[in-house]
Amino acid sequence: GSADVEYDLVVLGAGPGGYSAAFRAADLGLKTAIIERYASLGGVCLNVGCIPSKALLHVAAVIEEAEHVDTAGIKFAKPTVDVDALRKHKDGVIGKLTGGLAGMAKARKVDVIRGYGHFLDPHHLEVEETTGTSQDKTGAKKVVKFKQCIIAAGSAAVHLPFIPKDPRIVDSTGALELRQVPGKMLVIGGGIIGLEMATVYSTLGARIDVVEMMDGLMQGPDRDAVKVWEKQNAHRFDNIMLKTKTVAVEAKEDGLWVKFEGDKAPAEPVRYDMILQSAGRAPNGKKIGADKAGVIVGERGFIPVDAQMRTNVPHIFAIGDIVGQPMLAHKAVHEAHVAAEVAAGHKAAFDATVIPGVAYTHPEVAWVGYTEAQAKAEGKKVETAKFPWAASGRAIANGADYGFTKLIFDAETHRVIGGTIVGPSAGDMIGEVCLAIEMGADAVDIGKTIHPHPTLGETVGMAAEVAHGSCTDLP
Ligand code: FAD
Numbered sequence: 001g002s003a004d005v006e007y008d009l010v011v012l013g014a015g016p017g018g019y020s021a022a023f024r025a026a027d028l029g030l031k032t033a034i035i036e037r038y039a040s041l042g043g044v045c046l047n048v049g050c051i052p053s054k055a056l057l058h059v060a061a062v063i064e065e066a067e068h069v070d071t072a073g074i075k076f077a078k079p080t081v082d083v084d085a086l087r088k089h090k091d092g093v094i095g096k097l098t099g100g101l102a103g104m105a106k107a108r109k110v111d112v113i114r115g116y117g118h119f120l121d122p123h124h125l126e127v128e129e130t131t132g133t134s135q136d137k138t139g140a141k142k143v144v145k146f147k148q149c150i151i152a153a154g155s156a157a158v159h160l161p162f163i164p165k166d167p168r169i170v171d172s173t174g175a176l177e178l179r180q181v182p183g184k185m186l187v188i189g190g191g192i193i194g195l196e197m198a199t200v201y202s203t204l205g206a207r208i209d210v211v212e213m214m215d216g217l218m219q220g221p222d223r224d225a226v227k228v229w230e231k232q233n234a235h236r237f238d239n240i241m242l243k244t245k246t247v248a249v250e251a252k253e254d255g256l257w258v259k260f261e262g263d264k265a266p267a268e269p270v271r272y273d274m275i276l277q278s279a280g281r282a283p284n285g286k287k288i289g290a291d292k293a294g295v296i297v298g299e300r301g302f303i304p305v306d307a308q309m310r311t312n313v314p315h316i317f318a319i320g321d322i323v324g325q326p327m328l329a330h331k332a333v334h335e336a337h338v339a340a341e342v343a344a345g346h347k348a349a350f351d352a353t354v355i356p357g358v359a360y361t362h363p364e365v366a367w368v369g370y371t372e373a374q375a376k377a378e379g380k381k382v383e384t385a386k387f388p389w390a391a392s393g394r395a396i397a398n399g400a401d402y403g404f405t406k407l408i409f410d411a412e413t414h415r416v417i418g419g420t421i422v423g424p425s426a427g428d429m430i431g432e433v434c435l436a437i438e439m440g441a442d443a444v445d446i447g448k449t450i451h452p453h454p455t456l457g458e459t460v461g462m463a464a465e466v467a468h469g470s471c472t473d474l475p
Contacts, residue, residue, distance in 0.1 A: 003124060003145030005111075007033045009343055010125060010146035012117050012288065015043020017320030017332035018152035019101055021340045025150075026108040028344035033144065034110060035117040037130045040098035041105065044154055044321075045329040047094060048173040053196050055093040056178070057360050059086065060203035064362055068399055081204050087178045113144065118289035122313060125149070148315045148343045151295070151303060152336065153288055155281040155321035160188070166251040169275045172197060182206050182273035184238075186258055188246050190217040192359045194278035199361045201276075202236035209239040209270070211246050211260060220326075220357045221367040224386075225422035228402055229365055241265065249275065283322045307349040309339035317343065331355050354418075354437050358427035363403060366430035369437050370408050370418030381411035385443070385467035387459045389423055394454035400424050405459035407433065407446075409467050414442040416464070429457050443467040 007030075011022045014036035026032045040047060066076045105112055115127035116135065120143065129140040157171035170177075175197045181204045187194045190212030198208045210217070217240070218226050230240075244262030248269075255271040285301035295311045295318075297303050303318040305311055311318050317339040320332035334352060341348035356368040375382040389395035389403035403423020410417050419433035436446055446464035451457055 004142045006145040007031050009148050011150045013152035013154055014041040015154045016045045016329040017336045020333045020336035021150045022110045024337050024340035026110045032110045033113055035113045035127055037116045037135050039133050041101040042098045046097050050329050052090050052176045055090045056200040060200050063203050119293040122293045150339050151318040152320050153284040153322050155283045158280045158282050163249050164251050171277045175276050184272050185274045186272040187276045189279035195361050208237050211241040211244050215243050221365050222371045222420040225365050225420045228422045285322050308342045309335055356430050356434050363423045364426035365422045366426035367420040368430055368434050383409040383411050383467055385463045387463035392459050394456055405463045407463045432460050
């Protein structure tokens with residue numbers, strides 16, 4: 001067919017997966033374009049995900065720290081919250097990053113084609129131009145020809161079918177718009193996104209209920225860490241309803257009336273001022289005409305790929321949220337580099353042993369690799385070393401003596417195979433455990449590494465020393 005433009009590589013979607021793939025491919029010499037329906041690059045992560053949520057969580061942390069120093073003899077007045085100014089601050093943080101990305105695309109001569117892309121055949125995408133800050137279609141169309149393509153079209157929040165459309169009912173994108181701080185808010189889904197938003201809204205003054213179908217909040221980390229988290233966060237919540245479902249929502253003038261079913265379900269409908277739907281995200285695999293290119297899409301919308309990130313069609317790759325769990329930005333970026341390098345003819349494959357997870361709540365919970373429970377379920381023999389922060393000088397000085405650092409070692413090799421940290425900056429510290437796992441480090445390697453004192457990070461070394469002491473056959 002006739003194409004308006006032609007590229008070595010076209011990347012569909014400009015999230016952390018898409019822009020990382022495009023930049024790496026351009027650096028390796030491929031003539032590259034990105035197709036993106038939104039006005040700015042950065043996808044969910046920069047525009048309505050990781051970054052805006054962290055901008056708001058930082059502000060919440062400052063407010064809470066200020067409240068905590070009253071036991072140290074310092075009293076601040078109750079903060080006044082200007083929601084409009086806070087929203088502007090958050091948008092400013094996003095703007096700096098998306099502006100930076102646009103500059104980086106330009107510097108690498110990566111073309112950005114604005115619009116909604118879908119496949120016509122295995123070598124062509126049609127792009128329906130979009131405009132403004134929204135995704136309004138202008139009617140203009142363009143056919144883009146590619147030698148190779150990387151699908152990085154991401155995921156979208158799941159909307160429960162029985163929940164009505166109402167401005168008081170939002171998903172994470174709506175919550176991050178920060179239109180109001182409600183009196184009473186229901187968070188549907190006790191995963192990381194829901195709990196991060198609960199942290200922000202409760203610090204700004206909302207009372208929060210959480211409803212979760214499973215028997216615990218945050219599915220990933222060690223249950224001991226979640227217990228610590230729950231104790232530190234009890235003040236935010238009126239009601240945490242585990243093993244409970246939301247079954248009906250009625251939007252009335254006086255509020256949103258919600259019916260629940262399950263273990264902790266209140267008998268009568270409960271009234272809320274705002275509802276956040278954070279019951280998971282679904283991949284966008286079925287929205288891009290993949291069948292026209294012959295690309296197989298799974299039943300739930302995920303696109304199967306091999307270790308080189310190739311779909312069943314060898315010159316079409318897929319990366320990021322659209323290929324599977326965990327739906328995290330750092331996983332998308334890693335996969336992006338693999339796909340771009342393979343597309344440029346280099347030898348590369350996805351070979352990561354572990355992918356860390358972090359809840360950027362207060363305190364943070366960070367984990368990687370095996371938990372004790374997972375090891376037990378697999379019949380793997382492990383040694384567990386837990387270092388309570390009550391024995392860390394820095395943690396006590398910082399008012400964080402409730403935290404802990406736990407490492408999981410293979411009982412035979414003494415190599416570290418997992419770790420969980422709960423406490424401030426846990427997410428920044430888990431990187432050391434990731435590196436240790438990837439390098440095959442054992443308890444002695446970590447324990448004998450000199451960590452700076454006094455830091456929260458030295459608790460990783462101290463946990464390893466706990467294990468080291470319990471190992472008899474080490475050099
Ligand atoms: P996305 O970021 O979803 O990007 C896909 C892009 O493709 C979008 O820009 C979309 O507009 C575009 N697109 C889709 N279809 C088309 C089409 N047909 N034509 C043109 N363009 C299209 N992850 C973390 O690691 N850390 C965090 O702290 C974190 N916090 C989060 C907080 C929230 C509230 C949310 C919602 C998510 C968070 N995530 C976090 C997850 C993270 O945002 C995603 O894992 C990441 O954005 C996935 O990147 P991606 O490149 O696969 O896709």
